[in-house]
Each structure stands twice: as structure tokens, then as C-alpha cells.
Amino acid sequence: MKTFHCNCGAVVYFENVQCVACGSELGWCPACQTLGSIHADVYGQYHCGDPACGAALTKCYNYAVEQVCNRCVPTAQLSGETEALCDYCRFNDTIPDLSINGNREKWSEIEAAKRRVFYTLDLLGLPYGSAEDGFAVPLSFDFKGDRVAKRFLWFNVGEHEQVYTGHANGKVTINIREADDVEREKARVSLGEAHRTLIGHFRHEMGHYFWDVLVKEKCEADCISVFGDHDNPDYATALQAYYENGAPPGWQSNYISAYATMHPWEDFAESFAAYLDMVSVVDVAFHSSLVDSVDPASADFQALAAEYAQLGLLLNETNRAVGLLDLVPEVHTATILGKIEFVHTLSKNAPGR
Ligand SMILES: [Zn+2]
Ligand SMILES: [Zn+2]
Ligand SMILES: [Zn+2]
Ligand SMILES: [Zn+2]
Incomplete structure (x- = not known):
């Protein structure tokens, strides 16, 4: 930025x-x-x-x-x-219930994160659109909170309806609890994640969106050669296995995060999010007078990844200097870089750029 x-x-x-x-x-x-x-x-x-x-x-x-x-x-x-x-706001299908205290503040945080993510998508020229724009995978957002059924209401409500952050056929759903700093940090620690941010959620879910837009029925074989077969095992089986057994030991050599080990679709979404992180961090450097950086919108992948690695060392130390989490916590092995490069190439070749 x-x-x-x-x-x-x-x-x-x-x-x-x-x-x-x-x-x-x-x-x-x-x-x-x-x-x-x-x-x-x-x-x-x-x-x-x-x-x-x-x-x-x-x-x-x-x-x-x-x-x-x-x-x-x-x-x-x-x-x-x-x-x-x-x-950017025209893609919102559902906004939080503003009659509930604190929801407007959460919505504001969500919109701020969403705008930053769209900024990077636009910088890369990635194609997205609504049903009215004629997009086969129409993008839309639902921002909503869990509904806890109160007893003795005069009308029936679904019991403890829980909202899952996720993506399905262009619809990105974000549970607004993720905009609560305390709740999000609790989830980060209990899931053993290096980072957990609203921006990260959007980047991950947009990864699923762009799989549908750019990979599905277009270059699935190429994607399988990098991420593995998404049909075998199927998603439900993989999900259950992940929640029973967790990530395999030594996953750090081949995956950007533990969650990426769950299924090739999650690996793709995590790699897509990592690519947007890379582009946005290098974009800050590119527009800064403090460092001499490549332009992330036009750099080739090797130059981009090398720049990010250099910046990562500097920014991790900077964060440690004031007691914050590492900005770039992952180690980018050749396998992981290969996955991120797949996203880079996909983005470069996206129609409408
Ligand atoms: Zn002024
Ligand atoms: Zn707006
Ligand atoms: Zn103007
Ligand atoms: Zn996912």
C-alpha cells in the first residue's frame, strides 16, 4: 500500500x-x-x-x-x-445486525480489512464480479454473528445457529466474532496459528473464490501437479481426518501452515493468501523511500520472493524489537515457493488483466 x-x-x-x-x-x-x-x-x-x-x-x-x-x-x-x-461495498449481501451493541465497530473493522484486500486484488488486476457483472462465480459477502436462541421469545428462532467463516460458490462468509480482538487471539492460540487477522481471513477465502474462477475446469491438472488431487480424498473425508489427527509431523517443509495440510483446496487458499501477503508487504517497500524495492505488480516471481525474504528478516527483527509476533513467520522452502509461484503465474495469466 x-x-x-x-x-x-x-x-x-x-x-x-x-x-x-x-x-x-x-x-x-x-x-x-x-x-x-x-x-x-x-x-x-x-x-x-x-x-x-x-x-x-x-x-x-x-x-x-x-x-x-x-x-x-x-x-x-x-x-x-x-x-x-x-x-467494494456493492458485494455485501448481509451486514451485521446493527441493533446489537458493538456490531457497528466490528463491521467497520471488517470493511477496513476488506478494502485492503480488494486494493491488492486490483493492484494485481485479478478478475472478480457480481451476478449483474455477468460473472459465472458471482462474488458476495455475508458478515454475520452466531445466533444464540433465547428462551421464551414469542417467535421461533433457529437454535444456536452457528456461522462458519468460509467460501461457497462465490459467497464469502465471515463470522463477525473474528472482529473481536480477544476472541480472535483466543482462537489463534488454541489453534496454534502464527497469525490470525481479518485481512488473513479475507485473503484465504478469496483464494477459494479464485480457485473457482481461475482453476476450476480450466487448469485443474496443473493445479493437481502442485497441490495434489483435490478429489481424492474428498473434502469431507480430509476434514474429518485433519480434526482427528492434526497436521502430519514435519509439515513445515511442504506447507505454508498446518491448516494447509488438510486438503489441496486449503493448501491453495493458504498459498493464495501468502501470495497476497507477499505482494502487499513488497508494495509497502516499493512505495517507501527507506528501501529500494521491486514493483510487486510487475516483478518476476524470483525477484518478488527474494525481496520478501529480505524484508521478512528486517521486519521480523523490527517486530521482535518491540515484542510483537514475527511479521513473516513462515519459512519458504522450495516446495512452498513452488506453490506460491503457481498462484503468481495464475494471477499473471488471469483473463482481463
Ligand atoms: Zn489536507
Ligand atoms: Zn463503500
Ligand atoms: Zn479524482
Ligand atoms: Zn479454506
Whole structure:
């Protein structure tokens, strides 16, 4: 991720909604593909603050009303909709129940993570879309919490309906409990994970999405040669075996995480997430004046992986210096790099780039 500039010259960040230097409101302008100041004219119509652009903009409904977004929609594109949803919010099918205390804050965290993940997908030019866009695998999101049945309600509710974070046919579901820091850290420790983040969840589930979009019935044989046969054993059998026996000893030589050992689909999703981590970390370095880095959007895989390895050493030590978890905890063996390179090549050859 790069940093952006308010029209006053101050540096602003991807999540910001207001410039701390001049007080201007900020928003993502889809016309110039950047975050910058936005200004309302006397009619209340917002415009991009960059005089070279000046596009007429409407704040995303989730920005203007719900305050969980910071993107804008070109006003010219709207045809009287009351809820103008931005290019990222339009994929939301289900949002958390905002009548429950704390859910708006969780939703806000979820949207912030989702925007960062979309930013990297767009940087790579990966193709995604909704049913209206004519996508055979229409992307959509459900953000919801477990429903615990209360007794003595006047209506019937499903008993202890539990929400599973996952992906099915384009629908990515995130249990909003993952936006609760305490709950998420408890889960991380009990599952023995090196990291557990909202961004990581999105990256993993989008890995399943892109398997459906780019691999399924297209290059399954190539994928099998790298990740193994996803039909044998079938997913349900593999899942049960994993929860009974855990990861095989020595898994670190061949898998990016213990969970990746469960089934080739999970291995692919974990490798896809690792690739997006790699691209986004190198992207920070590329836009930093502190290090001389390759451009992750155009670098070949060897250069990208070498850059990430160098940065990993530096950033792990930096984190250790202040007592944080290692930023790049995995050791990238040749086998693991081969899997990540498969994702890289798939991304490079994706249609519509
Ligand atoms: Zn400013
Ligand atoms: Zn603009
Ligand atoms: Zn939005
Ligand atoms: Zn998965």
C-alpha cells in the first residue's frame, strides 16, 4: 500500500476520512483511483479535490450514513439510487445486525480489512464480479454473528445457529466474532496459528473464490501437479481426518501452515493468501523511500520472493524489537515457493488483466 496526499499536500493513509492538517474530508476517487480530499459545492455535490480531476462524486452509502467506508461513487453513474454503494461495498449481501451493541465497530473493522484486500486484488488486476457483472462465480459477502436462541421469545428462532467463516460458490462468509480482538487471539492460540487477522481471513477465502474462477475446469491438472488431487480424498473425508489427527509431523517443509495440510483446496487458499501477503508487504517497500524495492505488480516471481525474504528478516527483527509476533513467520522452502509461484503465474495469466 502506498500513502496518498490531501490536496493541501499532507500525507494521508488509505483508511483516513479526514485530513489532520487542513480538516478536509477525504474519499477514494474512482476517477483518479486515489484517496484525496473531497469538497462539497453549494448544492451539496461533492467533487474530487484534485483540480486536474474534479470529478463529481457521491459518498458511498456506507460512508455517508453508516461511517464504515471511505469511498465515493461517480455521481454520473448513479440513476437516482438512494443507497449508492461503492465498488467494494456493492458485494455485501448481509451486514451485521446493527441493533446489537458493538456490531457497528466490528463491521467497520471488517470493511477496513476488506478494502485492503480488494486494493491488492486490483493492484494485481485479478478478475472478480457480481451476478449483474455477468460473472459465472458471482462474488458476495455475508458478515454475520452466531445466533444464540433465547428462551421464551414469542417467535421461533433457529437454535444456536452457528456461522462458519468460509467460501461457497462465490459467497464469502465471515463470522463477525473474528472482529473481536480477544476472541480472535483466543482462537489463534488454541489453534496454534502464527497469525490470525481479518485481512488473513479475507485473503484465504478469496483464494477459494479464485480457485473457482481461475482453476476450476480450466487448469485443474496443473493445479493437481502442485497441490495434489483435490478429489481424492474428498473434502469431507480430509476434514474429518485433519480434526482427528492434526497436521502430519514435519509439515513445515511442504506447507505454508498446518491448516494447509488438510486438503489441496486449503493448501491453495493458504498459498493464495501468502501470495497476497507477499505482494502487499513488497508494495509497502516499493512505495517507501527507506528501501529500494521491486514493483510487486510487475516483478518476476524470483525477484518478488527474494525481496520478501529480505524484508521478512528486517521486519521480523523490527517486530521482535518491540515484542510483537514475527511479521513473516513462515519459512519458504522450495516446495512452498513452488506453490506460491503457481498462484503468481495464475494471477499473471488471469483473463482481463
Ligand atoms: Zn489536507
Ligand atoms: Zn479524482
Ligand atoms: Zn463503500
Ligand atoms: Zn479454506
